[in-house]
Amino acid sequence: MDSFWGNIFKTKEKKEEGITAVLKKIPIFEELSRRELSSIERILHQRTYRPGEIIFHQGDAGVGMYIIEKGTVEIILEPANQVVAELSDGEFFGELALLDESPRSATARAKTECRMLGFFQSDLFGLIERDPRLGVKIVLRLASIIGDRLKHSNQQMQSLINKIHQLEAEIEKLKETSKKGSRKSRQSSSST
Amino acid sequence: MDKQFARWIKLLFLLLAATAVLAFLMSIGELVRLVIIAALLAYILEPLASFLESRGLSRVMATAVIFIGIISAIALFVFLLLPTITHEIRSIQAGIQSGKATQLIQNLENFLQTRLAFLGLQNLNLSEKVHQVMVNFGNQIFNYLLNIVSLITNLVIIPFIIFFLIKDGREIKRNLIRLVPNKYFEFSLNLLHKMDMQLGNYLRGQFLDALIVGILSILALWLLDVKYFVLIGAFAGLANLIPYVGPIAGALPAIAVVILESGDMIRIVYIAIAFAIVQLIDNVLVQPLVVAKTVNMHPLVVMFVVIIGGKFFGVLGMLLSVPATGVLKVVIQESIANFRKYRFE
Numbered sequence: 001m002d003s004f005w006g007n008i009f010k011t012k013e014k015k016e017e018g019i020t021a022v023l024k025k026i027p028i029f030e031e032l033s034r035r036e037l038s039s040i041e042r043i044l045h046q047r048t049y050r051p052g053e054i055i056f057h058q059g060d061a062g063v064g065m066y067i068i069e070k071g072t073v074e075i076i077l078e079p080a081n082q083v084v085a086e087l088s089d090g091e092f093f094g095e096l097a098l099l100d101e102s103p104r105s106a107t108a109r110a111k112t113e114c115r116m117l118g119f120f121q122s123d124l125f126g127l128i129e130r131d132p133r134l135g136v137k138i139v140l141r142l143a144s145i146i147g148d149r150l151k152h153s154n155q156q157m158q159s160l161i162n163k164i165h166q167l168e169a170e171i172e173k174l175k176e177t178s179k180k181g182s183r184k185s186r187q188s189s190s191s192t
Numbered sequence: 193m194d195k196q197f198a199r200w201i202k203l204l205f206l207l208l209a210a211t212a213v214l215a216f217l218m219s220i221g222e223l224v225r226l227v228i229i230a231a232l233l234a235y236i237l238e239p240l241a242s243f244l245e246s247r248g249l250s251r252v253m254a255t256a257v258i259f260i261g262i263i264s265a266i267a268l269f270v271f272l273l274l275p276t277i278t279h280e281i282r283s284i285q286a287g288i289q290s291g292k293a294t295q296l297i298q299n300l301e302n303f304l305q306t307r308l309a310f311l312g313l314q315n316l317n318l319s320e321k322v323h324q325v326m327v328n329f330g331n332q333i334f335n336y337l338l339n340i341v342s343l344i345t346n347l348v349i350i351p352f353i354i355f356f357l358i359k360d361g362r363e364i365k366r367n368l369i370r371l372v373p374n375k376y377f378e379f380s381l382n383l384l385h386k387m388d389m390q391l392g393n394y395l396r397g398q399f400l401d402a403l404i405v406g407i408l409s410i411l412a413l414w415l416l417d418v419k420y421f422v423l424i425g426a427f428a429g430l431a432n433l434i435p436y437v438g439p440i441a442g443a444l445p446a447i448a449v450v451i452l453e454s455g456d457m458i459r460i461v462y463i464a465i466a467f468a469i470v471q472l473i474d475n476v477l478v479q480p481l482v483v484a485k486t487v488n489m490h491p492l493v494v495m496f497v498v499i500i501g502g503k504f505f506g507v508l509g510m511l512l513s514v515p516a517t518g519v520l521k522v523v524i525q526e527s528i529a530n531f532r533k534y535r536f537e
Contacts, residue, residue, distance in 0.1 A: 045366065045381075049374060056378055061533040063382050103533075118377075122385035126362075130245040 019044070019117065022069050025090045028141045036134050043127060045118035049110035058107045062097025064120030071114030076107040086111065098124055098142060225508075226346065230353035234361065235392065236399050241358050255359040262351050270347070276422060379534045386526045394518050397482040398433060404478050405432040405470060409442065412466040416459065418446055428467070432474070433511050435494050439474075443467040489517065 020037050023029045029040060046069075049055060055066060058078045066073075068091050075085040075093060084106065087093055093108060098121050128135030217224050237258055244254035357364075365384070372380045406429020413421035428442030446463045450456060494514060501513025 043362070043366075045369060045377075047374060047377065053374060055374070057534075060378065061382060061530070063378050063385075120381055120385075122381065122388075126242070129239075130242045132246055 019069070022067060022090055022117065026067055026092055027145055028092075028095065028138060031141065032134070032137065036137070039127070039131060039134060040119070040138075043119070043123040045120065047116050047118055049114040049116065051110055051112050053110045055108040055110060055114075055116070056094070056104050058105065059103045061101050062094060062104050063101075063122070064097050064118060064124070065092055065095040066108070067092045067117040067119065069115040069117055071116075072111040073114060073116075074109045074111045076109060078107055095142065095145070097121065099146075226349050227353060230350045231357060232395065233350070234354045234357035236396050237354070237358060238361065239392070239396070252359060255355060258358060259351060259355050262354065266347055266351065273422065379530055382533075383526055383530045386530065387522055390522045390526070391519055394522070395515060398515055400482045401474065401478055402429045402432050404482075405429045405442075405474050408470045408473060409467070412470055413446055413463075416462055416466060418459075418463065419449055424449065428470075430511060434498055434514055435489075436491060437495075437498055439467065439471050489514070489521065493517065 019041050020034070023032075023037050023040060029037060032040065044067075049071070055073065056062075058076075068087055068089055070089055072086060072088045073091075073093065074083050075087065076082065077084050085093075094104070096102070097104070098119070101121070124135070124138065128139070240258055241251065241254045244257055245251060249257065369377070369381060369384070406426050409428035410421055410425030413425050418424065424442075424445045427445060428439075431438040431442040434441065443464065446467070447460050450459050450463060494517075497513040497517045498510050501509035501511075501516070503509070505512070
């Protein structure tokens with residue numbers, strides 16, 4: 001009898017440890033204590049998807065983020081149906097939807113059998129109300145991740161702008177050389 | 193063809209299951225009524241639990257604090273208000289038999305018969321009818337309050353359900369959402385969140401509004417030295433849940449009591465003014481602050497649902513018909529708005 005109950009609790013403990021380990025790897029939760037992680041665990045939604053099943057469509061209202069516990073997910077840009085990313089165990093997507101309800105920018109589809117953890121805006125808002133300290137920690141972490149991405153995007157944009165300037169300068173040079181060339185050819189044709 | 197047949201079978205099965213569930217719920221109607229009342233109260237009290245949690249209490253402790261509050265309120269009701277209310281009801285029943293009251297009703301009957309003869313009003317027997325209604329009403333309430341088994345069952349079961357709904361409400365909701373197929377999961381989650389926000393504001397606003405109007409009415413009636421002011425004031429607060437009809441229905445018992453007691457016209461005018469002031473305060477100060485405007489309903493709709501509620505479920509139906517219609521309106525409104533934001537393929 002003891003082993004029966006022992007097995008039940010062991011399984012639950014093991015499962016919870018597994019989820020905590022997955023959460024610990026997610027940048028949003030990496031600085032949280034064990035107690036705080038278990039508070040997060042209580043509001044996560046566990047879902048299972050079959051291969052090929054759509055998790056959300058591009059254009060749907062965003063409600064929150066997904067963490068892949070096990071499996072592979074494809075991020076697809078429509079209407080070209082172009083796979084732009086493949087995410088697997090311990091990775092996450094859709095975190096922007098935690099902050100606003102803007103439409104999903106791509107479709108997410110399960111490539112293999114997937115076990116996912118959903119962390120949604122409504123639950124985050126509830127958490128902020130009940131445990132503002134933990135809520136602020138998560139929102140700050142989220143802001144820092146989005147800030148990093150913004151910096152990264154700015155750098156990318158800056159390098160693109162630099163490239164554009166370089167290209168413009170090269171085009172100008174080419175134009176000038178072609179002008180000079182055409183002048184020379186006109187002069188030579190007039191002298192002849 | 194096979195697919196369509198399977199779909200029809202599925203639909204038929206769902207309809208049968210829904211009918212069976214409905215029949216079962218109707219067969220345990222009393223329990224369902226208790227669960228609805230408890231769920232409504234738990235829903236109204238939920239933000240209080242969240243507030244206590246934000247102050248550092250665990251969910252169980254927060255629930256326990258609220259539960260102790262409810263138990264104290266019930267104890268206060270049983271030991272302080274219940275004897276007063278039963279005494280007040282008995283007094284009303286006795287008051288109706290006083291000669292003055294009978295004379296007043298007789299005068300009113302004569303007045304109606306002479307002035308409204310063209311409507312065919314004859315032999316109204318008003319005093320007999322009023323007497324009968326008051327005696328029946330008083331007996332019903334008195335018997336209900338003194339029906340110890342039902343009272344104790346209600347006083348034990350309702351807080352018990354409230355306790356578990358507040359403590360485990362989130363878990364129950366999460367487990368229910370788990371049953372939703374992946375295709376409709378995000379849609380359902382979003383819908384529930386939107387409904388929760390709108391309904392929560394609406395129901396809590398209504399409850400707070402009724403509470404404030406009830407307290408103001410009790411205060412006004414106490415100042416005007418009207419008998420049974422606690423009972424009438426509490427009734428006025430509850431009646432305020434019914435728009436348009438409620439405020440008038442709330443004032444009528446106070447006027448009736450004064451008519452039966454003394455027939456003093458000046459006091460009746462004072463009571464009417466007092467209720468008008470309470471309504472003014474409610475409309476100008478309280479409602480704009482506490483009642484959500486998202487569930488605005490057309491006056492005609494309100495009238496219809498109050499009549500339908502009263503027809504099927506009596507006074508409780510009249511009181512709950514407007515909030516229930518508000519719930520239904522939000523559900524339909526949000527379902528339509530959300531349905532457009534999702535693709536179901």
